[in-house]
Amino acid sequence: MQIENHKEEVPFAHYCERFAALDPQEAAARTGTPFENGAFRITLLGHPYRITHPEFSISGEGGTALKSLPAQTFLMRWLLEGKQTAGSRDFLTFREMPWGELYIQPFTGRVLKRAAFSFGTRLEAFRAACTAMGGLPLQAGDAGFEFTLLGNYRLRMLLWAGDDEFPPSAQLLYSANFVDGFAAEDRVVAGDLLCNEIKANL
Template identity: 40%
Template sequence: MAFSINDLNYEKDSKERMPWEHYTEEFAKADPAEIAGRLSLPYDEEKKELTLKFLGSVYYISWPDFQVTHEEDDAGFYPLEEMHYAKILAIRFLLNGNVSQGSGRFKTYREMPWGEVYLRQFDGRCIKRLAFTYGNRLKDFKEIMEHLHAVPVDHGDIAYQVEIFPGYVVQMILWEGDDEFPPSSQILFSDNFPVSFAAEDMAVMGDVIIGSLKAFLKCL
């Protein structure tokens, strides 16, 4: 079942629960040159297209109608074209995000502002899902990460980091299960995430990444 923003129990009048039309209207009213300048993104004035890298692939996003196309590569699956919540993450980043680079330190979801509030949902939809989907399939996980050109990191039994948006990096760590212990996992975020993302965004982000892994595996 796809992750729903409603699963996060947002406040009733929270803008995060606004319909897709709300975001597209805000995007249409925004100044694409301002977006490009604020986020240091290429903007083609003639084509009225912003260029955004998301999870390893380059996308072209038209203004004012937010139509998404991708630059040809070997990924085989394109979340910003296929996944509704990936589109919401992207449009919110364009509207509200800022350029930032992490210090090199990574934090758990719990350590992020308001992370405690949504920790149960994040743990169930992201941490446990990652562990029980790939904790006994490390070879599949490795092949997917290499397909994404992710960077291996020295944690757990296997771990990789991926840049989801420019400057914003996620680490996914797995410990393989055995006869005595079930598989386990951890997801860490570069410490600059609060500059552009709320805890709610990060929960959806984890779900989008994990949901994408299955699609990428089919492309191998």
């Protein structure tokens, strides 16, 4: 394969090699992801996908992961390194979790600023998109919704509309079990993927 986008294709190729060597039964037990007939079945942000093993391929009936190499890399990393944990009623900001300070700048740019300026000036469209995604409306911010990322890992996107004095702003909260189930860089990607899915439904 001729590589055209090094930022996305090089990591994707690397994880495809690691994925091929994965023990699927161990991954299924560790992540709680069913594996049968040569494929994992996983639901990301409400969309069910079928991921074959050992050669990675993904299929489904909708959702941005079908065409997104970063989303597919994220799913491979989940199967390679993630783990299912007990659910949590508590939520944390990105900064409050381990390594949050180190990754706060990419997180702020890729997730918070993007969400604020993509959705903060279009709250009604944001609400409609989140509702179409099956998001649970929250009484927080000017608009807020809760989503299931995968398994029992949940995300809350909160928006505040801008006015003449202040620009729009956003906050993303993670269920506290993210601390044990995901590395910091994967938490950044999780927020990015949520923004992509909302944008696709606007």
